[in-house]
Amino acid sequence: MAGAAWLVVAFPLLGALILLVGGKRTNAWGHLLGCATIAASFVYGLILFFSTTGQEEAARTSEVSLFSWIPVDQLQVDFGLRIDPLSITFLLLITGVGFLIHVYSIGYMAHEPGENDRRRFFGYFNLFVAAMLILVLGNGFVTLYLGWEGVGLASYLLIGWYTDRPSAATAAKKAFLMNRVGDVGLAIAIFIMFKVVGSTQYTAVFDGVANGAFSSGELVALTLLLLLGACGKSGQFPLQAWLPDAMEGPTPVSALIHAATMVTAGVYLIARSNPIYTASPDGRLVVVIIGAVTLVIGCVIGCAYDDIKKVLAYSTVSQIGYMILAVGLGPFGYALGIMHLLTHGFFKAGLFLGAGSVMHAMNDEVDMRKYGGLARIMPVTFVTFGLGYLALIGVPPFSGFFSKDAIIEAALGQDETWRAWVFGGAALLGAALTAFYMTRLVLMTFFGEKRWKDIKSSDGREFHPHESPSVMTIPMIVLAVGSVGAGAFFAIGDTFTEWLAPTVGVLEESHHHVIPHAVVPWLTVGLSLLGVLLAWLFVGRKRVPLSKPEPVPFPVRAARADLYGNHFNELLIARPGTWLTRALVYIDNKWVDGLVNGTAALLGGSSGRLRRAQTGFVRSYALSMLGGSILLIAALLAVRFA
């Protein structure tokens, strides 16, 4: 069965090709083709899944070599696929959730201005799915890098979808550039692997780790560089600032790419590289720190925003922080991180689709202060959104409870007591904050008075909210079912962790508990309920003002300013770059030319007369060549005789 697995990638790739090259001719049926290709891949994924589940552990992994991709001397990169439980899990998540969001987009994108826009949108969407599948199915780091850059490209195109908005262009550029910062880390990590073991295929690299081919320093470098890549793609601290801005894209894009799939690629990368991380406890500690910092940052900022999509975006940042924290725990957490990734894929996609449905009803308004009392008007959206909300804040027996609670338990179960307290505490704090901001969101959107009655939207229309068409609500219902049941399905009886064991190893259980084992779930749920209560006290009881209250104390101001994440990047990266550019331009304009002119004025008595000679600036060019030559020869002689 695995032999023809390339079809999984080929279907969406072909779809993208037909839709993007075919042009207007495919307008009429383009969206249907887009959905069909994903459905085909999903069906094939299911076949792969069922043909491997029954088999024993070793037989669940197979490699398919397709062709020799880059053969140069010692560098031999084969293009091949690796079919194992981890990649099949992702395959099903990407195509399954992807298919639902494709269907939803048929309704959401129906009213796009421009006659061929919906078709092009589906083309990009298919392109994204194909690239994401290459990322997770590849059998080596270079193949992964190909998919990695491919999803980056699709993400760039889709964030900048609304080409008439300057903010969309800025956001797309920002996402792309911040991702490049991470990509440099990933690329250097790949180079190190090639230098040490002479190959970039997973099997060869992991064998190298097992054989001790890497020194401990190289291992730490690898873990940190891979983590840098993961931080870029997954919006982790300090590269988190692009993800909320990415919400400039259409909502289905936010649901599929920036919530359910692409942003989890960092978690995939670390889980896939588990032999490297298992071998380097120091590297894992950094991963855990990054995860914990990010999850708290995400929650805090999420409490301050009024933009429904940005709240969900920071929620995504913080939930991925949980996953990164989990995979940073090593053998105690790889499977847990992936499990949370799966449940999160369901409920976060559902929440985004619900938000999209609300925006659809509210003339694309995103400010929750203008919502209110929508529960009655949009019952299906309310119920599905509500189920996703319960799953996210971890109310039993919804899916988020099982996956998040497991991570919190693992974080509290670390051997060193200070780590258990610090990181377990951060995870618990995150749970309470999550409950707070999500409750605030639900209260402001679905309950309270109908604040939109007396105002108009920014384009001057009145608000007439209505329930979305069934092509949008059905995917939401399916995802809601997933949000309810997926956690129990995966967690009870450890079905999922055992299924993943061939790839990420058997899940280890800690026997060291700073808080008694049985108390943790109660504590988690209790803290969540505290968050809900606080949200009701602060938001639900009161009247929500239409504009943001000002002035506010410093913590709120800081949270509204993304905890100064952008300032941080500006200060650390953008400004030095600008200065360097300016300095070089200045040197080129002033010093080189100035030096020449000054010398000429000194020698010839008058630079003005020389300028009239109209020799252009060849003289300064020649002088710079001469200077370069003298330096070069002096350096050569210095190296030889020094």
Add this chain to the structure above:
Amino acid sequence: MLATVLTAQPVPPADKLSAPAIDYGAIMPVLIVLGAACVGVLVEAFLPKHQRWPVQVVLSLATLAGAGIAMAVYLGDESTPKNGVITLAGTLAVDRPALFLWGTLLVLTLGALLLIADRSVEPGGAFVAEAAIRPGTIQDRAQVAGTGMQTEVFPLTLFALGGMMVFTSANDLLTMFIALEVLSLPLYLMCGLARRRRLLSQEAAVKYFLLGAFASAFFLYGLALLYGYAGSVKLADISNAAAGTDRSDALLFGGLGLLVVGLLFKASVGPFHTWTPDVYQGAPTPITAFMAACTKVAAFGGMLRVLQVGFESTSWEWRGVLWGVAIVSMVIGAVLGLTQTDVKRMIAYSSIAHAGFLLIGSIALTDQGLSGTLFYLLTYGFTTLAAFGVISLVRNADGEATHLSQWAGLAKRSPVTAAVFTFILLALAGIPLTSGFVGKFVIFSAALQDGMAPLVVIALIASAVAAFFYLRVIVLMYFSEPAADGPSVTVPGAFTTASITLGVIATLVLGVLPAFALDWAGSGTFAFQ
């Protein structure tokens, strides 16, 4: 002509002259190109004006095809030695790298020649009707509107191509110098032949000529010092002398430094790059394409041979210095590219950054470094050819609209052109699925293998910075409102379409399935004697 000249050169150690052995099969492509260039001169001399263009186009295309076939026949011959042959009294080495570079030059020249021959984008072609007319006069305005062109560009292109081919296979420095002049002089001339913006074009030609002569003097002086050191101008003799004697290294390294400056100038490596932006901007765009693609191939081909054959034994001394040069070039190209407002100048700075990357490959003295650099030259040539092809299409009433502000919102006017240019820019930035990615990948991994990790880190940072200014153009094309009186995109004729298609398809194919070209690039090393 050149071949004839070279045979007259005596073999130094022999006390009596004798006719050298010549492997005509091996050098047939060069003979065909240079012979056809001479025929082109006669065509100019004897045919009436209106017949020259079609005859020259057919002649030039047939020449490239003939040279390609001659090369294929030579390669396909069972008796062709795998390690290459050294012929014409040791002046030319026809080995695998030389043949790869010849093939690259022939196919890139084909692309450039198609751009040169095009008369539909600019009525009458991109070249001036009478180069001697003074700019700004009534006659000048008349020639802009007319349809004539100086068809001498065709033989000049072939002469330059012949010079480049000899340059990449020259096995002694004197031959290399002659080849350098043969390839440079036609380029100086062609730079000044733009139909529009005559002053800018002539300024470019004069600048290029003056600085080129300056650089040639460096090369020649270096050659003289090396002759003084080794008593021979042959690369192999210099290598032997450096490895096995105790003569003064001041001559050796002084000579090497001066020689390398001459080569770095041609390859537009910073800080010897200063001519590049001005000349790229002023020259007629088809000639810019020819220079950017082919001169770079020739210059780096020559540099690879000089460094690997002549100076490998002293690499410890010079490599660190060339590290510095590569860094300077990458930084200058990437950083100054950020502030450019003219598309042609931007691509010029991009080529300076790329020259830095290529230099990294050239100083990785391994087989992988050699094959990686050869492959990179091939891919970069195609991409830059297509880039200038697209640039020649975006025009307004005054000719090409190269200011970046005029490219704003281009995607709305001409989605296909914008998409093609986007693809080219992504290839220059080195995004996967384009040849630029594979090229960078093989060069950087070769450099890592040869212990140049810090240099690779700087190169990665430089390419990330450079990605910014490529992206800026993409953003401008897709996200900005088009200017009201902006340029229109000319529908290209068959020649330009063919050239752009050639470049784009090669960029894509070499990005997706590079194995074939990589195999060929890695099929052999320089012949040693």
Add this chain to the structure above:
Amino acid sequence: MVSTLWSNAVALAQQPPSPVQPIQPPSGPSELGSYLPIVILFVLAAAFAIFSVLLGPMVGPQRKNRAKTEAYECGIEPSPQPVIGGGRVPVAYYLTAMLFILFDIEMVFLYPFAVSADALGLFGLVEIFLFIATVGFAYAYVWRRGGLDWN
């Protein structure tokens, strides 16, 4: 430029063949010393030129008249005026100069060929005719395109 370079190069190559290595210094950094005679020659030549120029005004009588201050001092008014006087040199002069280079190169090669014509035999004869033919192409171009019309 090319012509002079080539003539230098060929002259270099045509040196008497007896010393196989042109430079055979003992060893070490003192080998630059073999260039010393050339340097001395340069210095002497420069000194002689400067000496002559300076000596003339010093020892000779200083009786100027108009004819003596004119160029060439030979009594004929230069025509047209030189560049400094606002005059232009006809472009045909440049063409003539370049044509001269064409034949200059040809000559430069014919001499060494003539010296070793015996050794090269028929091969050399064919090659030199090919060479003359290629130079002839350039000449034909100049002729056909009006380079020789001096009116």
